[in-house]
Amino acid sequence: MGIEEKGTGPGGIERRVGVGIHLKLFGFLLPLVILLIVSVTLMATEVTKSTLRRDLLQRGAAVSRVVALFAGHSMLSNDPLGLDRLVSETRASDPNIAFVAIRDTSDIVVAHDRVTERGKPYHPVPPLLPLGTFGDTRADEVVRDGRRLIEYTTPISFAGRRVGIASIGLSMEGLAAAQRSIQQRIYAAAAIILVAAFFGTLLLSSFITTPVKRLHQGVLSLANSETFQSVPVRSSDELGALTGNFNRMAETILAQKTALQKKALQLEEAYISMVRVIAASLDARDPYTMGHSTRVARMSCALGRRLGMDEEELSNVERAAIFHDLGKIQTPDDVLLKGERLSRAEEERMKNHPIDGSEILRMAPFLHRYIPVVRAHHEWYNGEGYPDGIKGDEIPLHAQLIALADAFDAMTTDRPYRHALSTEAAISEILRFRGTQFSPELADAFAKMMREMPPSDETMLKSMAL
Numbered sequence: 001m002g003i004e005e006k007g008t009g010p011g012g013i014e015r016r017v018g019v020g021i022h023l024k025l026f027g028f029l030l031p032l033v034i035l036l037i038v039s040v041t042l043m044a045t046e047v048t049k050s051t052l053r054r055d056l057l058q059r060g061a062a063v064s065r066v067v068a069l070f071a072g073h074s075m076l077s078n079d080p081l082g083l084d085r086l087v088s089e090t091r092a093s094d095p096n097i098a099f100v101a102i103r104d105t106s107d108i109v110v111a112h113d114r115v116t117e118r119g120k121p122y123h124p125v126p127p128l129l130p131l132g133t134f135g136d137t138r139a140d141e142v143v144r145d146g147r148r149l150i151e152y153t154t155p156i157s158f159a160g161r162r163v164g165i166a167s168i169g170l171s172m173e174g175l176a177a178a179q180r181s182i183q184q185r186i187y188a189a190a191a192i193i194l195v196a197a198f199f200g201t202l203l204l205s206s207f208i209t210t211p212v213k214r215l216h217q218g219v220l221s222l223a224n225s226e227t228f229q230s231v232p233v234r235s236s237d238e239l240g241a242l243t244g245n246f247n248r249m250a251e252t253i254l255a256q257k258t259a260l261q262k263k264a265l266q267l268e269e270a271y272i273s274m275v276r277v278i279a280a281s282l283d284a285r286d287p288y289t290m291g292h293s294t295r296v297a298r299m300s301c302a303l304g305r306r307l308g309m310d311e312e313e314l315s316n317v318e319r320a321a322i323f324h325d326l327g328k329i330q331t332p333d334d335v336l337l338k339g340e341r342l343s344r345a346e347e348e349r350m351k352n353h354p355i356d357g358s359e360i361l362r363m364a365p366f367l368h369r370y371i372p373v374v375r376a377h378h379e380w381y382n383g384e385g386y387p388d389g390i391k392g393d394e395i396p397l398h399a400q401l402i403a404l405a406d407a408f409d410a411m412t413t414d415r416p417y418r419h420a421l422s423t424e425a426a427i428s429e430i431l432r433f434r435g436t437q438f439s440p441e442l443a444d445a446f447a448k449m450m451r452e453m454p455p456s457d458e459t460m461l462k463s464m465a466l
């Protein structure tokens with residue numbers, strides 16, 4: 001799922017395309033899901049805190065009204081014990097209640113949960129923040145004795161006459177603790193949902209992109225038809241239909257590709273057969289070189305096999321060897337068949353045959369691969385050959401094999417101006433030119449091969465038959 005590297009597969013198909021679609025989809029969905037969860041969490045926290053605050057305010061106001069109601073009876077019936085019991089029981093009913101005070105219309109405290117306050121004037125504190133009114137009860141946020149409180153003030157009335165005021169203080173610490181507790185629970189739930197959302201998003205993006213990935217693999221597989229396998233159709237939706245159509249299209253393409261390859265092979269074989277015939281005809285122009293190309297091909301391949309070449313490479317060596325003197329078709333008979341030493345001009349004309357051969361092969365695109373070898377079969381290892389004067393490893397290996405076989409065959413066949421050399425004499429000549437005309441290693445390998453070759457094989461190599 002990481003960053004993918006670019007590359008080109010068989011048939012020019014783009015194998016990787018930067019960041020994968022899976023990662024892109026995941027990267028697109030995950031921030032959205034996180035944003036949604038965080039927004040919902042913050043909203044839920046705010047709504048819950050607000051609800052808790054409102055409930056607390058209403059609950060405190062209700063308590064204040066109840067205290068005022070009962071205090072009215074006790075005050076009219078002049079029952080100080082009843083008032084004391086009312087304030088102490090109210091104070092004990094909830095640990096968040098900080099104080100309960102009842103005062104008369106002169107603001108003298110007639111009952112208080114702290115008995116020392118009784119009979120003293122009630123000291124109001126300025127409100128920090130008015131929190132609203134609930135019926136006849138007013139709520140304010142205040143700081144009393146260093147503590148933040150919600151102070152409720154409810155008038156005590158009886159029969160339409162005000163007889164006093166009830167005040168209770170409710171600690172805000174309880175509200176803050178309740179808000180912290182609910183906030184922690186919401187955050188814990190949000191964390192669990194976030195983890196689940198991460199894996200859910202991963203799973204969802206995988207679910208969406210897997211069919212696309214399979215199709216991508218199918219396209220790559222199609223480009224390399226040897227390993228193509230139908231893409232499994234796993235759904236009946238549009239992607240499933242697309243996959244099915246892709247499989248049918250791939251089968252059609254593969255069938256056409258196979259037919260085309262077969263035709264191309266047949267065409268190439270026909271062309272090569274034609275060139276073989278031309279090469280044989282060319283050899284036949286000169287009775288002294290009859291079968292030369294075939295013998296050079298056999299010896300080159302025998303050496304290539306000893307060097308460990310596979311069958312495909314040997315086939316290329318064999319064809320290049322058949323074509324190597326094709327350019328001589330443009331060499332006039334009076335030069336090609338001249339029985340005596342060539343003039344400088346004739347020699348130059350003769351030396352043009354590697355270039356002529358290359359130009360003939362250039363006419364057929366599928367024979368282009370043999371051009372470098374045909375062009376270089378008269379190059380020397382030390383750079384003194386022709387037509388380009390390249391040397392050492394610059395000379396294609398196949399051309400170096402053909403050059404050895406060419407020289408050996410020329411020496412071991414009769415020529416108008418000399419008799420054929422013996423095998424051993426020709427090998428000695430090859431070795432004499434190791435490091436100058438021929439690569440030392442290849443010359444040694446060729447000499448070793450010819451010396452180790454049983455006479456029957458040597459006869460076969462020198463046979464003229466195609």
Ligand SMILES: [Fe+2]
Nearest residue numbers: 324325377378
């Ligand atoms: Fe040649």
